Amino acid sequence: MIEVIRPGDAAYAQISGSFAHTGAPAYVFRPRSAEEVAEAVRFAAREGLELSVRSGGHHGAGYGTNDGGVVADLSQLDAIEIDGQRVRLGAGATWGQVAETLAPHGLAISSGDTRSVGVGGLLTGGGIGWMVRKYGPAVDRLVAAEVVTASGEIVRASEQENADLFWAIRGGGGHAGVVTVFEMTAERESAVTFARFTYPAGQAAAVLKNWRDALRTADEGLTSTAQLFPAFGEQAPPSVVILAAYAGDDPAAVKPLAALGDLVAEDVKVVPYAEVLEDAFLPPGFQPIVRNRFASDLTDELIDVFAGAEIPLMYREIRAIGGALNRVPAHATAFAHRDAVAMVQTVLLGTPEQHGPRLPAFEALWAALKPHVSGAYGNFLTHPTDEDAAEVYPGATGERLAAIKKDRDPANLFGRNIPLVS
Known part of the structure; x- marks a missing residue:
């Protein structure tokens, strides 16, 4: 019997919301099998209720919950099975669990940077992680999946079976179905060299340009993120932090990143991949x-605009990607951004009340960046506009995904996703 939690039940307050969002669903289903996921899907369709599918609940737009509808909480589907380098991951497992389970076998899968992020959400959005330059996004390691369709049917998706679904779940979010199990190829990586280099905030533009130049010739085993932190009171001045993960035990591989400016602090260590992942919290x-x-x-020009923005409590980062990601054709998966060498991101921190006065400067920054960027990563959008959505699924990718959705989910039961813009 599938577990169903309703308002008033003891566990409701704990599981009704997601990481950064509150919710008031009428029903929270906690399935333990694909058959029970199908039961939840059929129930939502039959009752005409909005359906949210939650893996880890970290999506910034709050798709993992709703008001008055159904939440299918996949957290009980957390099995991890290893057969050589082939790994079966339950959609409700977290990437911290995956990394820790694979480590004793000398294996790793390039995932996100947060332990509690769910397998399902990150993978269906693409999966940009700490070894992306060497192995590509996580979806490039996917070989098959178990999927529950909008009709409640349980099917297998691969290059040979239900190829349309297999294409769609590799970057197309949850539009085409609920993935319950991912079959992946893990990599033989037992350790990574992880480094943190800190530079003065006043040298941001110069440090970023030197960092870019260093990565242009760096081994693809090196993945790096440049972080620009705002001031957090007098005791925490603004700073520039360069994070780097090299796939393997080789501290020399990160040393060029220690000479980008006037180095304030450095920390270089060789650790299991699981120790690179961080915990997440919000005040x-x-x-x-x-x-x-x-x-x-x-x-x-892009770096000058990005580094020159001074908005209180705004965190900025540039993630160096490229490498293996660029060697897959754009049409091969629903993650289409195969010419990207970097992802540029801004985060306005604070409460909704604090955001208002800063929004004009925030929008002005993005207007200035627009000539230099294109495409967007659906997993890192909290307030997706039609423009954002069109960038997540550009051109032919959006058209193909919309056609698959029309066939597989004509009633838009799986509408709690980055919208498809016609």
Whole structure:
């Protein structure tokens, strides 16, 4: 019997919302099998209720919950099975669990950077992680999946079976179905060299340009993120932090990133991949505004605009990607951004009340960045507009995904996703 939690039940307050959002669903289903997921899907369709599918609940737009509808909470589907380098991951497992389970076998899968993020949400959005330059996004390691369709049918998706679904779930979010199990190829990586280099905030533009130049010739085993932190009171001045993960035990691989400016601090260590992943938390009341775009070239002009923005409590970062990601054709998966060498992201921190006065400057920054960027990563958008959605699923990708959805989900039961813009 499937577990169903309703308002008033003891567990309701704990599981009705998601990471950054409150919700008031009428029913929270907690399935333990694909058959029970199908039962939840059929129930929502039969009752005409909005359906949210939650893996880890981290999506910034709050799709993992709703008001008055059904939530299918997949957290009980957390089995992890290993057969050589082939791994079966339940959609409700977290990437922290995956990394820790794979580590004793000398295996790793390039995932996101947060332990509690769910397998399902990150994978169906693409999966940009700490080894993306060497192995590509996580969807490129997917070989098959178990999917529950809008009709409640349980099917297998791969290059040979239900190929339309297999294409759609690799970057198309949850539009085409609910993935309950992912079959993936893990990589033989037992350790990574992880580094943190801190530079003065006043050198941001110069550090970013030197960082870009260093990565242009770096081994693809090196993935790096440049972080620009705002001031958090007098005890925490603004700073520039360069994070780097090299796939393997080689501290020399990260040393060029220690010479980008006047180094303030450095920390280099060789650790299991699981130790690279971080815990996530939000101060009470915080509801960040997150926006991102991809760049096919980190030009001086882009860096100058990005580094020059001074908005209180705004965090900025550039993630260097490229490498293996660029060697897959754009049409091969619903994650289409195969010419990207970097992802540019801004996060307005604080409460909704604090956001208002800063929004004009925030929008002005993105207007200035627009000529230099294109495409967007659906997993890092909190308030997706039609423009954002068109960038997540550009051109032919959006058209193909919409056609698959029309066939597989004509009633838009799986509408709690980045919208498809016609």
